[in-house]
Amino acid sequence: MTELGTSPLLAVDQLSVRFLLGPGGRRGIVHAVSEVGFELRPGQVLALVGESGCGKSVLAASLLGLLPANGQLRGAARLGELDLLRATERTLAAEVRGRDVGLVPQSAASHLTPVRTVGAQLVEAVRTLRPELDDPEAHAVELAARAGLAPDALRHYPHELSGGLAQRVAVAIALAGEPRVLLADEPTVGLDRPLVHRVVDTLAELAAEGKAVLLITHDLAAARRVATHIAVMYASRIVELGPAAEVLGEPWHPYTGALLGALPGGGFRPIPGNPPELTALPEGCAFCARCPEAPGYPPCTGDPRLHRYGERYVAAHPPIEAPRTEVAASYAVR
Ligand SMILES: Nc1ncnc2c1ncn2[C@@H]1O[C@H](COP(=O)(O)OP(=O)(O)OP(=O)(O)O)[C@@H](O)[C@H]1O
Numbered sequence: 001m002t003e004l005g006t007s008p009l010l011a012v013d014q015l016s017v018r019f020l021l022g023p024g025g026r027r028g029i030v031h032a033v034s035e036v037g038f039e040l041r042p043g044q045v046l047a048l049v050g051e052s053g054c055g056k057s058v059l060a061a062s063l064l065g066l067l068p069a070n071g072q073l074r075g076a077a078r079l080g081e082l083d084l085l086r087a088t089e090r091t092l093a094a095e096v097r098g099r100d101v102g103l104v105p106q107s108a109a110s111h112l113t114p115v116r117t118v119g120a121q122l123v124e125a126v127r128t129l130r131p132e133l134d135d136p137e138a139h140a141v142e143l144a145a146r147a148g149l150a151p152d153a154l155r156h157y158p159h160e161l162s163g164g165l166a167q168r169v170a171v172a173i174a175l176a177g178e179p180r181v182l183l184a185d186e187p188t189v190g191l192d193r194p195l196v197h198r199v200v201d202t203l204a205e206l207a208a209e210g211k212a213v214l215l216i217t218h219d220l221a222a223a224r225r226v227a228t229h230i231a232v233m234y235a236s237r238i239v240e241l242g243p244a245a246e247v248l249g250e251p252w253h254p255y256t257g258a259l260l261g262a263l264p265g266g267g268f269r270p271i272p273g274n275p276p277e278l279t280a281l282p283e284g285c286a287f288c289a290r291c292p293e294a295p296g297y298p299p300c301t302g303d304p305r306l307h308r309y310g311e312r313y314v315a316a317h318p319p320i321e322a323p324r325t326e327v328a329a330s331y332a333v334r
């Protein structure tokens with residue numbers, strides 16, 4: 001696991017994103033991300049899980065300066081020494097996106113040019129991002145190997161590749177700028193289980209080499225396979241955060257438990273009802289309206305902020321034997 005004292009590559013604190021609907025927000029305000037905090041250190045794979053629309057992609061976009069024009073940001077986010085939320089577009093484009101932060105997009109094939117081989121596209125990424133290298137072709141083959149691709153795959157056009165191979169091409173391209181952080185937004189959507197495993201295993205290997213990975217996914221089974229840490233997001237907030245084995249082994253927030261119950265191993269029990277509208281979030285714990293345990297045990301305090309208990313953080317639902325209740329001032333993932 002992580003060595004203590006390693007400083008975070010990415011540190012997010014109290015980050016909120018609002019979208020104004022209509023001029024001045026007169027038609028409503030979407031609370032897409034609320035007071036989110038986490039830290040990401042070398043060697044960690046942090047899986048950000050939660051149902052569709054809870055704010056995962058908006059959170060990722062906000063870190064990279066890719067929010068739509070009606071988005072408003074508050075809080076703090078640092079990439080090493082760089083203040084991401086105050087960085088200029090020029091800095092974000094030149095130093096962050098594709099460089100310090102490698103992006104593995106959803107449906108990779110659609111981000112590739114159909115008329116050129118994937119090898120040519122990978123070599124071009126190397127030429128652009130590593131102009132100092134004498135032999136970009138050789139480096140492209142090396143990157144492909146690190147992403148689990150045989151050199152032969154590079155001769156193909158995107159449409160000739162399976163979804164799993166296309167995702168690995170995307171991983172290879174994301175590695176071209178030697179990023180310290182990899183951000184993968186639903187990299188396994190539409191893949192069958194063995195391919196899901198191969199893609200996420202590749203991400204885990206990169207973390208083991210010292211990179212930090214933020215894996216955004218609906219897929220708790222994939223998260224269970226490779227994540228060192230889990231952040232569970234519901235209706236714009238992180239409701240639970242901690243070491244993956246502990247959070248998945250003994251979820252404290254009933255939403256985490258409900259997500260696990262919807263897996264094959266949990267009996268495929270769907271979560272009844274729908275998440276609240278992000279334009280009209282309730283006060284307090286947003287999950288209460290759907291909660292199988294409400295009113296129940298552990299009792300819901302209704303406080304939607306994360307509270308810290310040792311290495312774990314949970315909102316609204318203190319563990320049964322809570323040693324101490326303290327609002328998390330920061331979100332050190334240890
Ligand atoms: N420009 C925008 N204006 C208003 N609302 C927006 C805008 N962009 C995104 N949203 C809303 O923000 C919320 C969060 O969306 P987001 O894409 O982050 O969800 P997600 O968790 O990534 O879902 P999925 O798993 O389906 O990708 C959604 O309700 C979405 O409709």
Ligand code: NI
Nearest residue numbers: 056057058185
């Ligand atoms: Ni998304």
